[in-house]
Amino acid sequence: MDKFLIKQPRSSSGPFVSSHVVPEAQRETITPSSSNVDCILGVGSLKRDPGGRKPIFEYDSNIRDVVRRHYILMGPYQPKLRVYPKTIFGTSNRQFNPEWFNAPNSAWLEYSIDDDAIFCLCCYLFKNEFESHGNARKSFTQDGFKTWNHGPERIRLHVGEVNSIHNKCLNRMLDFANQRQSIQSSLHKQSEKTKSDYRIRLNASIDVVRFLLRNGLPFRGHDESEDSNYKGLFLNF
Template sequence: MGPYQPELEAFPKTKFGNKMRQFNPDWYKPPYSGWLEYNIKDDAAFCLCCYLFKNEFESRGNAGRAFANDGPARLKSHVGEVNSTQNKCFNRMLDFSNQRQSIRASLSNLNEKDKSDYRIRLNASINVVRFILRNGLSFRGHDESEESEYKGFFLELLEFHGNNHSDV
């Protein structure tokens, strides 16, 4: 898994101002190699990790913005400082692709009692989801915070189920 980085014989040229510009495949090399993605249809480069995870850190909704206008300068400024949104997104993408942090790996490290407890909680969640789907109900509430009186069907039913079954 990683960014889509097609190797074309010649990338399309586009006129910006009075200059003809095109994507440079050398940008696939470090330091941009882990996240720079090129879209042939749009003839534009994007940041894969920001596309996937930016909305978790910012609510501006511009994660899909391309580096079309100012190329290398925009690439450098996009990365930013160590604690920038792009670096947070890149680290989230690395964590996502790290199989040692997967659920399967986590479960294999548990003892039998913990595995059994996990299965009981998982089955309770699945049963609640089935009930909600069968009845065409919405999963989420408007406010799911701890202080909220009503958190939505999923959390409310799961809490109800847990209160009535001590093993959950």
């Protein structure tokens, strides 16, 4: 059988490896960066209308924050229409009330023209961080809400208490939006504390100098090394 085979020359350094095969350890994992997210997502992929948006958890984790930042910069979608579609509830026609856009809902409440329903921007962006998407209720995030005869009541129920999922999402969104300002504020506070500590040390040193000069006492000791038990009056104060 050997005459039908083409033998490869043996190498003293090890077995033959094709130059076209890249070793597993040398393969690079390609992860999208913020610079090419627009190319990856496509121009029209980030829908303005909340009714047509892709759930946030379906975005790759590497670009999820970029998507969040995009929607936060755009702000909640709050179209002001001359007439909103009417829906019959019992014997009455009801519709979305644009006054619901006002405070305290102005930072998060959205209206979908496509679905004729209201959504919550902060819960859409961050609810998956507090609830798994399998257990999370989709009202106000994916399905929207359109039972207009119970609108104000349902909005209050959605907002809930101080520690509700909605308020956690709202705080998360505000922190995310103010991240840069928060860092700058923190650095400013640290800088002010450093200045204050320095001023205290400086004033203490000046007081010691005045005391020693007023009483004609020496500043230095004979031995000011680290191991010395007495380094002079100035350093020992």
